[in-house]
Amino acid sequence: MTGDRSAETTRLAAFCATLTYDSLDESTVEATRKAFVDTLGASYAGLSTDAGEAMLRYVDSLGGDEATVVGGGRSLAHLAALANGTTAHALDVDDGHRGASAHPGSAVIPAALALGEKHGASGEEVTTAIVAGYEAMVRTAVAVQTSHRERGFHATGTTGCIGAGAAASRVLGLDETKSAHALGLAGTQAGGLFEFMEKGSMSKRFHPGRAAMAGVLAAELAAEGFDGPDTVIEGDDGFARAFADEYDLSPFDSLGEPFAVTESYLKPYPCCRHIHGPIQATLELRADGLEPGDVERIEVQTYRTASFHDNTAVENLLDAQMSLPYGVAIALVTGEATLERFDPKHAARRDVSALLARTTVSATDEMDARYPETRPARVVVETTDGRRLESEVAYPKGAAEAPLSADELARKFRDLTREAVPEGERDALFERAYALDEYDTVETLAGGL
Structure with a gap:
C-alpha cells in the first residue's frame, strides 16, 4: 500500500454531489457525448447475442414501466440498467480506460440513463452524472490495479458498482452524506471474476449490467435513508484492502484533474x-x-x-x-x-x-x-x-492520444446498429443521441430508443 488514507470515500462523495454541468469544459462535455453514443451503439449491437437475448427475456418477464430497455420495451429502472449494461458489453465493443483496465461506459451510462428517465432529469444533469460516474469508477480502479486483475477480479464488474452508484447519486441530487452512503452500498455489492476466460462464459457480459443495477439500487436506497459505510474505499475492511494486495489511493487526490471521461478510449476493433x-x-x-x-x-x-x-x-x-x-x-x-x-x-x-x-x-x-x-x-x-x-x-487507435474522429465514431455507430436499426434511421439516431446534453428531459431521448 502507498498513499495515506484520508477519507477517500467522503471526498469522492462531496466531489460528485457538488459537480455541476457549468463546471465542465467543452472537451469534457464532448468526451461524454462520444461515450454516450458509443455505449448506445454497443447496446444495440448486443441485442442479438445469446447473452443479450437471454437477459432481455429475463427482464421482460419481470415487467415494469419506469425506464427504456434499448431496442424496445420498458422495465423498472434497475432492471433497465441491468439489461442495457449487459447488452452494451455483450460484444466487447464498448469503451474503456487504460489505467483502470475497465469499461466504464457500460456500467455508468445505463445507470444514469435509467434513473434520469425515471426521475425526469435533463440532458445536462445526466451528462454531469456520467462524468461523476466515470470519475468514481476510474479512480477506484486505478487505485487497485494491477494487483486487482492479478488476483482474478474484473474491474468492470467491481469498480463499476461504485461508478454507477456515483452516477445514480448525482442524478438523484443526493447530498454529500447520502452520496457517501450510496457509494458504501454500491461498494458492498462489488464483484466480478475473470474466470470467464476459462470457457468463454457469458458472465463477462453480465458484469457491467449487474454493476449498473447495483448503482441504481444503492442510490435509491440511500435516498430513502438506508445508510452504507462511508469508508467503503479506504477502510480496514474496505474495497482497496479486500480487492488488492497492493494499492495506491493517491488518484483520489486529483479528482477532475483531468476528468476521467476525457482519458477513456473508444474501440475501433470488437475485442479486448x-x-x-x-x-x-x-x-x-x-x-x-x-x-x-x-x-x-x-x-x-x-x-x-x-x-x-x-x-x-x-x-x-x-x-x-x-x-x-x-x-x-x-x-x-x-x-x-x-x-x-x-x-x-x-x-x-x-x-x-x-x-x-x-x-x-x-x-x-x-x-x-x-x-x-x-x-x-x-x-x-x-x-x-x-x-x-x-x-x-504505443497508443492504439481510439486512445485519448489517438482519438477516433466524429466521422469514425459515426461509422462505428452505423456498423453497430446495422441489425437493430433500419438503415435510413441510423444517422438520425446518432445525431439525437449525440445531442444528449441539449434535452430538457432525457425521457424525450430515451423514449425513442
Whole structure:
C-alpha cells in the first residue's frame, strides 16, 4: 500500500454531489457525448447475442414501466440498467480506460440513463452524472490495479458498482452524506471474476449490467435513508484492502484533474483492448506488403497483463475476442478486424489456424515498464526467406492520444446498429443521441430508443 488514507470515500462523495454541468469544459462535455453514443451503439449491437437475448427475456418477464430497455420495451429502472449494461458489453465493443483496465461506459451510462428517465432529469444533469460516474469508477480502479486483475477480479464488474452508484447519486441530487452512503452500498455489492476466460462464459457480459443495477439500487436506497459505510474505499475492511494486495489511493487526490471521461478510449476493433495494439501493428505490416504465406514465426512482445491473452483455442466468440494470437492472425489474413471477423468459425480456416500455431506471446520488462501509461505492443515476424520485420504501437487507435474522429465514431455507430436499426434511421439516431446534453428531459431521448 502507498498513499495515506484520508477519507477517500467522503471526498469522492462531496466531489460528485457538488459537480455541476457549468463546471465542465467543452472537451469534457464532448468526451461524454462520444461515450454516450458509443455505449448506445454497443447496446444495440448486443441485442442479438445469446447473452443479450437471454437477459432481455429475463427482464421482460419481470415487467415494469419506469425506464427504456434499448431496442424496445420498458422495465423498472434497475432492471433497465441491468439489461442495457449487459447488452452494451455483450460484444466487447464498448469503451474503456487504460489505467483502470475497465469499461466504464457500460456500467455508468445505463445507470444514469435509467434513473434520469425515471426521475425526469435533463440532458445536462445526466451528462454531469456520467462524468461523476466515470470519475468514481476510474479512480477506484486505478487505485487497485494491477494487483486487482492479478488476483482474478474484473474491474468492470467491481469498480463499476461504485461508478454507477456515483452516477445514480448525482442524478438523484443526493447530498454529500447520502452520496457517501450510496457509494458504501454500491461498494458492498462489488464483484466480478475473470474466470470467464476459462470457457468463454457469458458472465463477462453480465458484469457491467449487474454493476449498473447495483448503482441504481444503492442510490435509491440511500435516498430513502438506508445508510452504507462511508469508508467503503479506504477502510480496514474496505474495497482497496479486500480487492488488492497492493494499492495506491493517491488518484483520489486529483479528482477532475483531468476528468476521467476525457482519458477513456473508444474501440475501433470488437475485442479486448489489450489486443488492439498487436492488431494495429499487424495491419501496418500487412500494408507494407507482408502476406500470410510469408510467415515462419510471429512473436508478439507486450506487457504482462496483455500476455495473459495468449490462448490459441478458439471455440466461441469470447475466445476469439480474448485471444491475442487470433486477433493477429485474422488481421493478417483478412486485412481487417471487424465484428464479423471475430465469428469463431474463422478460426477453422486453414490460413488462420496455421498462423495461430506460429504465433507466440511474451511479456518483456521493457513493455511492462511502459504500462499502463501506454499500451505497448511489438509484432516481430520472421519470414520464410529469412527476413525479420517489426511494427510497434504505443497508443492504439481510439486512445485519448489517438482519438477516433466524429466521422469514425459515426461509422462505428452505423456498423453497430446495422441489425437493430433500419438503415435510413441510423444517422438520425446518432445525431439525437449525440445531442444528449441539449434535452430538457432525457425521457424525450430515451423514449425513442
